[in-house]
Amino acid sequence: xxxxxxxxxxxxxxxxxxxxxxxxxxxxxxxxxxxxxxxxxxxxxxxxxxxxxxxxxxxxxxxxxxxxxxxxxxxxxxxxxxxxxxxxxxxxxxxxxxxxxxxxxxxxxxxxxxxxxxxxxxxxxxxxxxxxxxxxxxxxxxxxxxxxxxxxxxxxxxxxxxxxxxxxxxxxxxxxxxxxxxxxxxxxxxxxxxxxxxxxxxxxxxxxxxxxxxxxxxxxxxxxxxxxxxxxxxxxxxxxxxxxxxxxxxxxxxxxxxxxxxxxxxxxxxxxxxxxxxxxxxxxxxxxxxxxxxxxxxxxxxxxxxxxxxxxxxxxxxxxxxxxxxxxxxxxxxxxxxxxx
Amino acid sequence: xxxxxxxxxxxxxxxxxxxxxxxxxxxxxxxxxxxxxxxxxxxxxxxxxxxxxxxxxxxxxxxxxxxxxxxxxxxxxxxxxxxxxxxxxxxxxxxxxxxxxxxxxxxxxxxxxxxxxxxxxxxxxxxxxxxxxxxxxxxxxxxxxxxxxxxxxxxxxxxxxxxxxxxxxxxxxxxxxxxxxxxxxxxxxxxxxxxxxxxxxxxxxxxxxxxxxxxxxxxxxxxxxxxxxxxxxxxxxxxxxxxxxxxxxxxxxxxxxxxxxxxxxxxxxxxxxxxxxxxxxxxxxxxxxxxxxxxxxxxxxxxxxxxxxxxxxxxxxxxxxxx
Numbered sequence: 001x002x003x004x005x006x007x008x009x010x011x012x013x014x015x016x017x018x019x020x021x022x023x024x025x026x027x028x029x030x031x032x033x034x035x036x037x038x039x040x041x042x043x044x045x046x047x048x049x050x051x052x053x054x055x056x057x058x059x060x061x062x063x064x065x066x067x068x069x070x071x072x073x074x075x076x077x078x079x080x081x082x083x084x085x086x087x088x089x090x091x092x093x094x095x096x097x098x099x100x101x102x103x104x105x106x107x108x109x110x111x112x113x114x115x116x117x118x119x120x121x122x123x124x125x126x127x128x129x130x131x132x133x134x135x136x137x138x139x140x141x142x143x144x145x146x147x148x149x150x151x152x153x154x155x156x157x158x159x160x161x162x163x164x165x166x167x168x169x170x171x172x173x174x175x176x177x178x179x180x181x182x183x184x185x186x187x188x189x190x191x192x193x194x195x196x197x198x199x200x201x202x203x204x205x206x207x208x209x210x211x212x213x214x215x216x217x218x219x220x221x222x223x224x225x226x227x228x229x230x231x232x233x234x235x236x237x238x239x240x241x242x243x244x245x246x247x248x249x250x251x252x253x254x255x256x257x258x259x260x261x262x263x264x265x266x267x268x269x270x271x272x273x274x275x276x277x278x279x280x281x282x283x284x285x286x287x288x289x290x291x292x293x294x295x296x297x298x299x300x301x302x303x304x305x306x307x308x309x310x311x312x313x314x315x316x317x318x319x320x321x322x323x324x325x326x327x328x329x330x331x332x333x334x335x336x337x338x339x340x341x
Numbered sequence: 342x343x344x345x346x347x348x349x350x351x352x353x354x355x356x357x358x359x360x361x362x363x364x365x366x367x368x369x370x371x372x373x374x375x376x377x378x379x380x381x382x383x384x385x386x387x388x389x390x391x392x393x394x395x396x397x398x399x400x401x402x403x404x405x406x407x408x409x410x411x412x413x414x415x416x417x418x419x420x421x422x423x424x425x426x427x428x429x430x431x432x433x434x435x436x437x438x439x440x441x442x443x444x445x446x447x448x449x450x451x452x453x454x455x456x457x458x459x460x461x462x463x464x465x466x467x468x469x470x471x472x473x474x475x476x477x478x479x480x481x482x483x484x485x486x487x488x489x490x491x492x493x494x495x496x497x498x499x500x501x502x503x504x505x506x507x508x509x510x511x512x513x514x515x516x517x518x519x520x521x522x523x524x525x526x527x528x529x530x531x532x533x534x535x536x537x538x539x540x541x542x543x544x545x546x547x548x549x550x551x552x553x554x555x556x557x558x559x560x561x562x563x564x565x566x567x568x569x570x571x572x573x574x575x576x577x578x579x580x581x582x583x584x585x586x587x588x589x590x591x592x593x594x595x596x597x598x599x600x601x602x603x604x605x606x607x608x609x610x611x612x613x614x615x616x617x618x619x620x621x622x623x624x625x626x627x628x629x630x631x632x633x634x635x636x637x638x639x640x641x642x643x644x645x646x647x648x649x650x651x652x653x654x655x656x657x658x659x660x661x662x663x664x
Contacts, residue, residue: 210461211501211570215514215577216491225513230504 059309066306069299075307079261079285079300088297091304093262094285097178098247098311100274101257101281104182105189105246110239112186113193118223120194121201141191145184146251152184153255165276166266177266177276181256188249189242196238200231237322244315247308250283259284261295282308409438412581412611413458413493418472420453422465428454430472431637433630435581437611440603442626442643444616446663449632451615455583458613459493460486476581494579498586500566502558502573507550510558510569511537514576536576544572545602564595571602575610582606584614588621600625619659623647631655 030041077090116133124130140148156164157175165177204227212222228235253259258278265273286305289295413435420428428450435441435458443451453462460481462468474481481489502510512533537554541547546568550556558569567587574582584603588596603612603625616622622629623643630640631654639646639655650656657663 205499205501207497207499208501208503210464210495211497211573212503212513213464214459214461214490214495214497214583215573216487216489216494217513218487226503 062302062306062309065302066309068302070303070306074300074303079280081261083296085297085299088289088295088300091282091285091300091307094280094282094304095307097253097257097263097279098281098283098308100178100263100279101182101185101253102243102246104178104275105185106239106243108183108186109189109193109242110235113190113238113242114197114228114235116190117194117197117201118228121198122219122223122227137191137194140187141195144251145188145249146255148184148187149252149255152180152252156180156183156256163276174278176256176258176278178257178279179275181252184252184256185246185249188245188252189239192242192245193235193238196234196241197231200234201227204230233322237319240315240319240322244312244319247281247311247315248283250287253281253284254287257281257284259288282311409436410611411436412477414473414475414478415454415458416473416475418454418457418470418474420450420457420462420471421467421469422453423467427635428457428632429635431630431632433637433640435611435613436628437580438608439627440607440612440614440625442614442616442622442629443632444619444622444629444658445632445638446658447617448634450635451632452585454632455585455613455615456495458581458583459490459495461490461495491577492579493581493583494574494577495583495585496567496570496574496587499590500563500570502561502566502569504557504559506555507541507558507561507569508534508537508554511540511573511576514540514573540572540576541569543575543606544568545598545605546572562595564591564598567591567595567599568602571599575606579610581611581613584612586615586617589617596621619647631658633658 030038033041074090075095076092078092079094080087080089082088116137120130120133153175155161155175156177157173159173161175161180162173164175164179164183166174168174208226209222212226213219217225257280258264260278260280263274263279264277266277267273282304285295286301286308287293289297289301289304291298293301295301411434415431415433415435418428418431419426427448431450431454433441443455445451456462457470458474458481462470463486470482476484476489476492481493484492503513505513508530512530515533515536538547541550546565549565550561558566561569567590571582571587587603588599591599600621603614606612607627614622614625626643628641629643629646631638631646631650631652633654639650639652641651646655647659650659
């Protein structure tokens with residue numbers, strides 16, 4: 001092979017000479033692997049495909065059943081207590097109940113969660129308290145919601161907290177209402193808000209904070225004007241995940257909301273009566289109308305389950321979007337800092 | 342009672358320093374072999390404006406005016422993180438009208454010293470200081486920290502604009518959060534506009550972003566981001582500007598732009614720059630302080646320190662024997 005003269009003007013050929021190519025673009029074929037590797041690979045593959053099949057089957061089943069029983073009138077009709085499915089009405093109250101309960105829960109969880117996350121990430125003093133708070137949040141996140149609900153029922157049945165729910169003629173506090181259920185619901189959403197906010201805050205490099213301090217800004221200003229705006233999408237993502245948890249929870253609804261058939265107000269004041277009254281959500285409606293429950297309207301249960309599934313899926317998609325996109329670089333704006341490119 | 346503002350006579354040489362420089366410091370640039378490694382770090386002159394001296398080893402701009410004015414004074418300062426004293430007994434003057442460069446190997450304490458000048462060391466837990474640092478004769482520990490940091494502003498090693506628009510990045514610096522709500526409200530976007538543009542112009546960025554001040558700052562190039570950070574730091578009208586290796590994350594062309602900017606700002610702001618790059622110190626600095634393992638080894642006019650270092654350690658460092 002002759003060497004080409006090294007001149008700046010001569011452009012190199014488009015491909016190296018054929019003899020110089022060492023190895024072709026040969027793919028690593030599974031067939032050439034040892035037997036054990038092939039078996040393990042096959043197992044991984046099968047598990048992955050199996051998961052897809054299960055998911056598709058569930059969604060498909062709910063879709064077919066749900067759509068076949070769902071109608072617009074069902075969504076806007078109050079449910080009725082009837083032994084016969086044809087006269088048991090619609091699912092308006094469960095939908096309203098789900099929306100209301102989710103709104104209450106996240107309205108409490110979001111500010112508290114962000115505040116805790118900021119404290120854990122930016123202050124964290126005294127250290128023992130920060131550790132205790134961290135463990136508490138982890139414990140709440142890990143606790144079965146039925147335990148939280150049980151505790152909530154005992155707590156909110158105390159006379160001092162009677163204003164949150166109804167009091168029976170005998171003077172005993174009921175403890176079940178949208179307010180009490182929402183308060184406990186906020187506990188199951190809180191860890192998700194805290195986790196995603198805190199994760200984003202701790203990933204912001206310290207010199208970004210110092211840049212703000214170096215302009216004569218206080219810590220509070222830095223948090224409010226620089227840090228929180230830049231983790232906005234992570235907060236939204238955490239809130240969305242939290243709302244998904246609230247929508248999907250059943251135990252708290254059964255124990256603390258009463259799981260009645262309709263929203264039962266307490267008192268005469270329009271909104272307050274609903275908030276202090278008991279109610280129903282899609283989950284408790286599905287529970288009681290499924291073949292396992294006593295409502296015995298499984299067609300309605302399918303329809304309600306379908307609505308529930310759609311709500312949760314939509315929220316999950318939203319959470320993913322919040323986590324990855326956004327005008328200011330989404331949740332990871334610091335990756336756009338020039339020196340990290 | 343804070344002490345009265347003390348100004349040092351412009352012509353007075355500082356007391357802590359070496360003998361005065363000889364007159365011909367700018368006529369004797371260090372000769373660097375064009376084939377040596379140093380030539381590689383030199384910015385490409387053809388890409389820059391031809392009128393400026395950007396030979397890599399020749400200083401930029403005119404010699405500094407004799408009108409220097411001492412603004413800050415570091416007197417026998419010791420700085421520690423926890424039990425470890427990382428700066429030991431350093432005394433230096435910081436004067437307006439000239440650029441002071443802190444050079445030295447990693448771990449020599451130069452960044453810590455720089456950060457102590459606007460009390461940014463205090464955000465690190467366990468930081469401690471002994472000795473006096475004064476701004477116009479007043480101990481900086483007695484100045485309210487946020488107002489001190491507006492007077493002694495800082496630019497960091499990594500360009501770190503906030504995730505906002507170009508305009509908002511500068512406007513953020515201008516807004517005074519502690520001002521009464523009524524006074525704050527008056528400073529609307531339109532009111533801030535001239536100050537924003539002025540700061541961008543001083544940082545040499547305005548021409549490049551004039552068309553779209555709402556452009557996200559994080560979509561600018563690295564050099565533009567760093568100049569935006571300088572604009573942000575200048576927006577608060579600082580009296581002293583601290584630069585912590587401002588060019589180490591940048592390419593040679595952006596570096597040259599920022600170096601010219603630094604030299605241009607020298608007349609209005611006292612500038613302290615920390616740099617690893619000896620050529621950069623030669624190009625921009627009027628006085629150089631060489632630190633090693635927390636000690637100030639030598640301080641003097643840049644030409645003297647680079648050409649005729651008095652200490653053996655300085656000689657070794659500037660000749661590349663270690664570092």
